[in-house]
């Protein structure tokens with residue numbers, strides 16, 4: 001394994017007041033930092049990693065029992081290598097899509113990207129582990145958001161009392177097979193994340209790259225920490241003051257890489273106007289990776305998210321309508 005140096009800041013988020021200053025600096029600079037003091041017990045990521053490896057090593061026909069087309073509008077289940085086109089060409093990864101587990105009679109169950117998860121019968125432990133992990137990471141992300149709120153001089157519970165009182169929660173487990181030597185493709189093409197913030201768990205293989213103002217840098221795994229990055233909705237809320245930064249993945253480790261991106265996003269039904277006094281003044285003159293502007297967008301967060309997801313899974317687009 002290459003021992004890449006950790007250059008992004010490491011921020012303990014246990015106390016939002018102490019975290020606020022470092023979070024402000026990181027969100028202005030790269031929009032990426034490592035999070036400790038998150039409260040997630042270490043055995044949970046470890047057990048989830050083991051169960052996920054059991055799933056990805058199943059034969060294709062077993063995995064197909066929960067393929068995404070069976071998830072319909074809820075957009076859940078398994079997709080094979082090459083099915084997702086994050087930046088217009090097929091990603092070198094397969095994965096599982098999860099979200100908040102909703103009963104069929106839940107008022108939000110019929111919305112796009114909402115509903116019941118699909119779990120494999122062949123790996124029964126995956127279901128309780130995924131549901132526990134989603135709960136633990138939701139609490140961790142809400143904790144980070146308290147620090148983010150204080151970094152913007154807002155009350156610590158600003159998000160929990162508003163945009164994330166009923167958050168949009170998406171969780172994915174990705175498997176990146178080893179890239180053949182010289183393969184020019186990407187595990188995940190260059191993109192920004194869509195919502196408020198992402199907490200990324202990754203195994204020890206590395207491969208995540210972040211586009212800083214000074215160029216591309218590695219964001220290698222740091223034991224016990226999650227990589228946190230802010231998404232388009234925080235860029236939008238802050239009128240471009242905070243950065244939703246492009247990143248990408250290439251697995252050159254020669255081994256199977258697993259990653260566990262968890263997304264805590266605004267309420268699907270809410271609009272996300274700029275915060276008071278944070279009108280869109282500074283997009284930094286940057287040209288975005290997708291030529292879209294989170295600052296110019298009108299509509300609900302659900303509209304924004306659904307349009308993005310339909311772009312990256314063209315063959316499943318019909319499921320959303």
Ligand SMILES: O=C(O)CCC(=O)C(=O)O
Nearest residue numbers: 174188193208249259261
């Ligand atoms: O797999 C990774 O390390 C990053 C995944 C990612 O950027 C995403 O899912 O948005």
Ligand SMILES: [Fe+2]
Nearest residue numbers: 191192193247
């Ligand atoms: Fe991402």
